[in-house]
Amino acid sequence: MNDQSRPGPGGGEAFGKPRKRRRGWWIFLILLLAVLAGGYLGVQYLLSPPSGGGEPxxxxxxxxxxxxxxxxxxxxxxxxxxxxxxxxxxxxxxxxxxxxxxxxxxxxxxxxxxxxxxxxxGETVKAQMNRFTIPEGYTVKQIAERLKEQGVTDGDQLLALAKEGKGAESEWTKAIPDNPDLLYRLEGYLFPETYEMAKDSTPEDIVARLTAEWDKKLAQLPADWQAKMREQGLTFHEALTVASLVEREVVLDEERPLVAGVIYNRLKKGMRLQIDATVQYLLDKPKERLMEKDLLVKSPYNTYQSSGLPPGPIASPSLSALKAAIYPKASNYLYYVTAKDGTQRHLFAETYEQHQKNIAASKQQ
CATH class of the missing domain: 3.30.1490.480 (Endolytic murein transglycosylase)
Known part of the structure; x- marks a missing residue:
């Protein structure tokens, strides 16, 4: 027999097994690559952004x-x-x-x-803001009307909060006297300033912001301002009331401490203040000139009819007006009248006779 025709040890299978092993490794490798490719594609998918378009x-x-x-x-x-x-x-x-x-x-x-x-x-979205200004000497009614006209907030709701004294964030609002004669408990406590607030701010938010501003501004006064206020026997509410009178009566800053001194001089003598601004406060709309009948209106705010200070502020005073109320300038003056020369200054007098002369002189200017 031909030796080549005989199978070797183990027969013909000795040559077939290695081929099968090699084929198995290729299959394994192909599967591994497929798994890796699938995993890579899966990871790529998970790390890719979802489809775009539409609203942000x-x-x-x-x-x-x-x-x-x-x-x-x-x-x-x-x-x-x-x-x-x-x-x-x-x-x-x-x-x-x-x-x-x-x-x-x-x-x-x-x-x-x-x-x-x-x-x-931190590329955050800036909130849409409203920028508005509260002028010095504005009443809460004027503030509410202004913010309503500008579309800043519901003026009627803000006025209701000011009347009831709700929403205030200043420490000083806690000491507002429980006086039923107060027309608006927060009158004078909404600090006049330029503000920037989110467009979705509620009336409560605005009241909180405007009242809290007082606490910031008071830090600008001399360190002894509270001691000086107590020396005069004043509460903060009373000092703010005097400041509001000064704010509405006086334009020139240098005259404000002097007018504050006149107010205290009249109070010490038991004289009625007879300040036109307190009557104007009671009117629906301010008048350029008060009539005699206007001075007869019955109200604790009318300083022509009632003695002492009105029950509370008649407007939102500036910090300079409050400073004048706390640090008045000493004098013997009891009267003053606005000069008619366009300077907005006042003529001061110690006696009624001198006051009458000043009135006559101012009319001739």
């Missing part, structure tokens, strides 16, 4: 939020596909520790790196 997505990141918590919010809003994939991506990129809280607005389809950069930079 608004998202609020609360203060103190961790990166995984933020990832959950992003997933809920459809800005990422998986918070877990996002979290792993952050670790791989060594990111997520500098994310900033706030209100954000994201375009749909934003890339992951761009999203991370926006959170790192």
């Amino acid at each position: 997505v608004k998202l609020t990141i609360p203060a103190g939020s961790g990166s995984l918590e933020i990832a959950g919010l992003l997933e809920e809003k459809g800005l990422i596909r998986s918070k877990w994939a996002f979290g792993l991506y952050l670790k791989a990129k060594d990111q997520g520790s500098r994310f900033q809280a706030g209100d954000y607005e994201f375009s749909r389809g934003i890339g992951m790196d761009a999203l991370i950069a926006k959170l790192n930079n």
Whole structure:
């Protein structure tokens, strides 16, 4: 027999087994590559942004939020596909520790790196703001009307809050006397200033902001202002009332301490203040000139008819008016009249006779 026809040890299978093993390794390798390719494509899918288009997505990141918590919010809003994939991506990129809280607005389809950069930079959405000014010497009615006309807030609601004394945030509003004669408990306590507040601010928000401004401004007064106020036997409410009278009566800053002194001189002598501004406060609309009948209106605010200070402020005074009320200029003056020369200055007098002469002189100017 031909030796080549005989099978070797183990027969013909000795040559077939290695081929099968090699074929198995190729299959395994192909499957492994397929798994890896599938995994890569899966990861790529999870890291890719969801489809774009449509309205921007608004998202609020609360203060103190961790990166995984933020990832959950992003997933809920459809800005990422998986918070877990996002979290792993952050670790791989060594990111997520500098994310900033706030209100954000994201375009749909934003890339992951761009999203991370926006959170790192704190590119929050600025709230739409209203800018408005409360002029010095305005009453709460004028303030409410102004803010209503400008579309800032509901003027009627603000006026109701001022009447009841609700929403105030100043420490000094807690000491407002419980006096039924007060027309508006917060009269004088809404500080005149230029403000910038969010457009969605409520009347309560505005009252809180305007009253709280007093606490900031009072820090600008001399350190002994409260001691000086007590030396004169005044409460803050009374000092604010005097300041409001000065605000409505005097334009020139240098005259304000002198007019405050006149008010105190008349109070000490038991004289009625007879200040026109207190009568104007009671009218629906201010008049250029008061008539005799206007001075007869019955009200504790009418200082032609009632002795002492009115029950409360008649307007929102400036800080300079309050300073004048707390630091008045000493004099013997009991009277003053506005000069008619266009300077807005006053002519002061110690006696009624001299006052009459000043009145006559002012008419000739």
